[in-house]
Amino acid sequence: MDEKGLKKAIAALRSNDDRLVTVQNAEWYSLFREEIRNSIAIEGVFANRQELIDVLEHNSKTNKEKAAAILGYFEAASTIYEYAYNQWREGEFCLRMADVKQIHTILMRYERELGTYIGEIGDFRKTTAEVTQSKFKPIDHFYVREAVDLMVRWTNRHLKLSKYSPVTLAALTHTWFETIHPFRDGNGRAGRILLNYILIGSGHLNIAIKGFSKLDRDLYYNALEQGDDCFEEINRRLEKGKKLSLEQAEGIITDVPLTGLKKIVLERLAESVKRMKNGTTRSMNKDAVVPLRDLAQLYDYSQDYLRNLINRGELKAQKKGKLWYVKVQDMAEHISSVDQKAWQVKK
Ligand SMILES: Nc1ncnc2c1ncn2[C@@H]1O[C@H](COP(=O)(O)OP(=O)(O)OP(=O)(O)O)[C@@H](O)[C@H]1O
Numbered sequence: 001m002d003e004k005g006l007k008k009a010i011a012a013l014r015s016n017d018d019r020l021v022t023v024q025n026a027e028w029y030s031l032f033r034e035e036i037r038n039s040i041a042i043e044g045v046f047a048n049r050q051e052l053i054d055v056l057e058h059n060s061k062t063n064k065e066k067a068a069a070i071l072g073y074f075e076a077a078s079t080i081y082e083y084a085y086n087q088w089r090e091g092e093f094c095l096r097m098a099d100v101k102q103i104h105t106i107l108m109r110y111e112r113e114l115g116t117y118i119g120e121i122g123d124f125r126k127t128t129a130e131v132t133q134s135k136f137k138p139i140d141h142f143y144v145r146e147a148v149d150l151m152v153r154w155t156n157r158h159l160k161l162s163k164y165s166p167v168t169l170a171a172l173t174h175t176w177f178e179t180i181h182p183f184r185d186g187n188g189r190a191g192r193i194l195l196n197y198i199l200i201g202s203g204h205l206n207i208a209i210k211g212f213s214k215l216d217r218d219l220y221y222n223a224l225e226q227g228d229d230c231f232e233e234i235n236r237r238l239e240k241g242k243k244l245s246l247e248q249a250e251g252i253i254t255d256v257p258l259t260g261l262k263k264i265v266l267e268r269l270a271e272s273v274k275r276m277k278n279g280t281t282r283s284m285n286k287d288a289v290v291p292l293r294d295l296a297q298l299y300d301y302s303q304d305y306l307r308n309l310i311n312r313g314e315l316k317a318q319k320k321g322k323l324w325y326v327k328v329q330d331m332a333e334h335i336s337s338v339d340q341k342a343w344q345v346k347k
């Protein structure tokens with residue numbers, strides 16, 4: 001599904017449940033937990049599903065470092081995502097310097113308390129930074145503030161224009177943020193929260209960039225490497241003491257090769273939508289009999305395809321007047337039999 005299709009599917013979900021992005025929504029909370037596990041895994045902290053639940057719901061501190069990483073991410077992301085969602089609903093979404101700092105302030109609070117993070121929370125770094133396994137050079141610390149300020153203003157300008165789709169804009173801002181690397185630690189996680197902040201604030205859902213296998217992490221790192229040249233160029237110009245106007249920055253940020261990162265974001269967004277849809281249908285009354293067109297939209301099938309299944313006797317349905325109706329339970333059974341077959345083929 002392309003980006004427009006995904007946005008439509010999200011709008012359909014919202015017509016069912018107004019409060020989509022909130023931990024009160026069981027399906028969203030489960031998606032969010034997957035995001036946390038993957039995002040901290042990219043930084044080398046591996047937690048299984050049970051460990052995450054133990055920390056979040058049973059206050060477990062068996063492994064203090066893991067608990068600090070999980071709690072920081074949970075609190076930073078959940079508050080800022082709900083905030084982005086509310087801004088979107090009010091038509092007021094924008095990005096502020098203070099938002100970038102706020103993400104970091106909450107993200108690193110527990111690690112700061114524990115002493116595993118010794119920098120200031122919410123304050124830009126005062127020393128140089130480098131990222132192992134990558135070729136780019138983050139900006140000299142004297143120019144961090146100026147660089148973030150430019151990134152924030154450029155992003156806001158593009159939130160108002162339609163030059164870039166929300167997915168492209170989120171990918172660009174994420175790459176820019178990482179190339180600056182404004183904080184002493186936590187840049188990877190803060191940057192992925194920022195990416196989701198932009199997605200949610202533009203009417204999308206948050207995503208979980210995969211991070212458990214080395215293959216997935218390499219894919220993500222390579223995608224950033226592919227698109228960071230122009231942001232490095234901005235870094236180098238600022239380091240020479242050159243003031244850059246928005247227009248000049250605009251002139252540098254052209255034809256950015258971001259196919260890798262956009263592909264990742266779109267794939268993961270499709271996965272987020274799928275999860276939320278499955279949750280919505282799971283919570284529907286299984287005995288309910290609903291019009292075919294509603295089921296088609298919910299499950300992302302064409303009505304013709306479903307009509308074909310009915311004609312072949314593979315999906316039970318009844319006709320009332322001119323419309324076909326299907327029992328939710330029957331549709332769910334069909335889907336699970338299709339999934340089963342796909343699984344057998346893969347094996
Ligand atoms: N070539 C690249 N260009 C831009 N950003 C990159 C590149 N390669 C990796 N990154 C980003 O850098 C992050 C890792 O950097 P680093 O290990 O310094 O993060 P950090 O500040 O310790 O953050 P955290 O504590 O969240 O890991 C990655 O998660 C990725 O987002």
Ligand SMILES: [Mg+2]
Nearest residue numbers: 043185186187
């Ligand atoms: Mg780190």
